[in-house]
Amino acid sequence: MDDQSKNLILATAMSFAVILVWFLLFPPSEQAPTAPVATETSQPATPGTATSPTLAAPDAKPRAEALALTQRVAIDTPRLGGSFSLTGGRIDDIQLLNYRETIDDNSPTVTLFSPAGAAQSYYALYGWSAAAGTAAAVPGPSTQWTVESGDKLTPATPVTLRWDNGGGLIFRQILSVDENYMFTVTQTVENTTGGEVRLAPYGIIARHGMPADLKNFYILHEGVTAMTDGTLEELKYKALKDLEPDPNEGGALTQHLAVTENGWIGFTDHYWMSTLVPTPGQSFNAVAKYTPATDTFQTDVRMPVMSVAPGATVESSTMLFAGAKVWSLLRDYQNEKGIDRFVDAIDWGWFFFLTKPIFRALHVMHNLLGNMGLAIIGLTFLIKLILFPLAYKSYVSMSKMKALQPEMEKIKERTAGDSMKMQQEVMALYKREKVNPAAGCLPILLQIPIFFSLYKVIFVTIELRHAPFFGWLRDLSAPDPSSWINGFGLLPWAAPDHTSMIGIISIGILPILLGISMWLQQRLNPMPADKTQAMIFNWMPWIFMFMLGSFASGLVLYWVANNTITFVQQYLIMRSQGVKPNVFENVTAPFRRSKKSG
Structure with missing residues (x-):
């Protein structure tokens, strides 16, 4: 046999061997069994600290029943439907209107967020922590907000929530949303007391239980994704469960990813993503943690402590992406809003120099x-x-x-x-x-x-x-x-x-x-x-x-x-x-x- 035939056989055999190994390592995905689901009731942040609260979880209820338990404000955009709760100001009911669960035209639209108390609850939450030396009551997961302005959240109509702690501090949350998937939450605190207070704003994304549609596929990253000053960090759900307990976090298994000035952190699924994005240039601490007792996965952005003088008002803004990982949209957010390497929220893999082009x-x-x-x-x-x-x-x-x-x-x-x-x-x-x-x-x-x-x-x-x-x-x-x-x-x-x-x-x-x-x-x-x-x-x-x-x-x-x-x-x-x-x-x-x- 000539060398040409030998080389052709060798090349074909090598192709076959590599694809066979690939097939064995990355078989067709199977839906993972649904883990026991925890839902939650929450406690306010402990005074004197500047961390985020640890979330608790009672028995789950049907989604419709959980939605009916709290007062809500509707969300209506070209791509998003749903509502947010006045309890805690949670953004906790998100439907992706442009996507269905299957190719059937009558298939239900994709559900991204579900409220606390429902199976597979998954939501975003904002609040303040009182720093050491400040004993004032602060808004947390169980705070009952009232609507100060706006009756529906749309791209043209923001909604402002108000809560008075009864001790001289007035807190507001101004929620706005664009025509795609980006929310902006601006938190303010007005100090009408006679003394200075020191508070730290935070944002949380929490999900209770493992995702029902988890692929568990080696080629795909699902779990925490964070960008910290140009460094992409990824933690699968299993990796979160293997973290070390942190006594400063109530014993939750915690990883402090970085103190950064440009970045974001959140959860990524196969096609969907929820991501906290502090204003570029705003220093923040990115944290991922897991609480075994409540089966709660959590990502936080924690801003530095802010001093609020008597008679003064301070504010802190954080963006929240909650939607589909559409490349063109992520690219536009990256370019127009200065969100560092936002397109890398898509899992391009080790061969990104080939997959991207x-x-x-x-x-x-x-x-x-x-x-x-x-x-x-x-x-x-x-x-x-x-x-x-x-x-x-x-x-x-x-x-x-x-x-x-x-x-x-x-x-x-x-x-x-x-x-x-x-x-x-x-x-x-x-x-x-x-x-x-x-x-x-x-x-x-x-x-x-x-x-x-x-x-x-x-x-x-x-x-x-x-x-x-x-x-x-x-x-x-x-x-x-x-x-x-x-x-x-x-x-x-x-x-x-x-x-x-x-x-x-x-x-x-x-x-x-x-x-x-x-x-x-x-x-x-x-x-x-x-x-x-x-x-x-x-x-x-x-x-x-x-x-x-x-x-x-x-x-x-x-x-x-x-x-x-x-x-x-x-x-x-x-x-x-x-x-x-x-x-x-x-x-x-x-x-x-x-x-x-x-």
């Missing part, structure tokens, strides 16, 4: 073509165009090697029994004809990091969620829903779930096209004479077909498009070099060989 290219293609499937195909053309010089050189080298086959056969006959001399003459032939025997595998190897990066982009970015292509492919972030087991929808039963063992083999139309395209691409070259090597080549496309059948259909679409373009490229380049691949003869050769052996 790949996503941006997809984004541009989607804006131009209006269809994410067409954008993936367009991206495939773009990648092939970028790699064309290398591919051209590789395929020219392969063509020259084919042209040298008669001369190599003569060398083998002439040096029969002397492998060292044969190798020397073959290498001299390559050098004389300027042929690189290793060039044939480079295009295949370069596809591996691109493949993995595209997989990451398709899996983590919300722009691919529920993105349709054509026909039966209504969600490119999910596996092809068709299956040969039900005759591709012609038979009256559902296809097996792709996370089951039988589901892995019940592949659909797109994976089958992948196998066929890879098989035809192989047939540009004759099969190796060695039976073992020929068997590996024959089985490889079909193994890949079943392996990738459970992957996102957008990724399989990329692979089919890539194989098709590669086939055309290689065929035309080989013909331009005087080599005429006989694809039909190579396709039928295994069958003729089998007939002869029979």
